[in-house]
Amino acid sequence: MTITIRVEGAQPEEIMRGLIAAQEVFDKARVTPDQAATARFVVEGWDIRGFTGKVPEEELAICAVWDEADQAAIQACCANWSAEKIPDSANLELVREPQSFRFMTEEERSEWHFQTAAAGILEEMCEEGYFDDRRPEDEVAFLLDDWDFEQLTAEQRQLYDERLYPLMRIWFFERDRFEEEYAHRRAEWSCNKRPDDRQFELFSG
Numbered sequence: 001m002t003i004t005i006r007v008e009g010a011q012p013e014e015i016m017r018g019l020i021a022a023q024e025v026f027d028k029a030r031v032t033p034d035q036a037a038t039a040r041f042v043v044e045g046w047d048i049r050g051f052t053g054k055v056p057e058e059e060l061a062i063c064a065v066w067d068e069a070d071q072a073a074i075q076a077c078c079a080n081w082s083a084e085k086i087p088d089s090a091n092l093e094l095v096r097e098p099q100s101f102r103f104m105t106e107e108e109r110s111e112w113h114f115q116t117a118a119a120g121i122l123e124e125m126c127e128e129g130y131f132d133d134r135r136p137e138d139e140v141a142f143l144l145d146d147w148d149f150e151q152l153t154a155e156q157r158q159l160y161d162e163r164l165y166p167l168m169r170i171w172f173f174e175r176d177r178f179e180e181e182y183a184h185r186r187a188e189w190s191c192n193k194r195p196d197d198r199q200f201e202l203f204s205g
Contacts, residue, residue: 005090018077025069036066119147
């Protein structure tokens with residue numbers, strides 16, 4: 001089982017932001033969403049029965065995790081919304097998936113964050129003025145302001161893959177060396193050289 005949220009009016013990237021926040025709560029508690037939902041159900045049943053019978057100690061210990069994840073999701077999803085528009089709940093739900101749940105590694109979590117934030121990363125780089133020189137890759141960067149890759153030609157997609165995408169990864173993962181890499185690569189490309197193969201090896205292995 002995995003999770004989903006239902007927030008009326010939320011954009012896909014906001015929903016993803018909420019899901020990431022909820023999953024981080026589960027990971028921090030070392031509890032799967034299924035375990036948290038089951039614990040909440042068991043404790044609610046015990047409450048309905050007037051707290052009679054055996055005390056569900058294991059479930060009591062983790063029953064609050066589900067609600068904490070729901071609140072983390074709604075706060076992350078609606079981070080930029082006005083207070084009066086933020087719902088009380090993200091309507092966190094379990095959904096079936098073919099693969100069994102497993103905790104994400106830090107590397108997987110970082111990669112997930114990068115992939116979900118990629119559009120925003122490129123937009124931020126454009127706003128900072130890194131693609132204002134009207135070079136071929138600059139045109140591609142601004143064509144992707146709506147993140148629609150279908151409008152790109154094969155050549156433009158290659159420019160994205162070979163030039164923009166590696167810089168985006170450096171911006172996200174190794175910001176302290178971005179300026180150096182940016183200057184080096186832009187100088188190299190201005191001489192009409194093919195981007196060197198180092199960019200394809202930066203994050204391999």
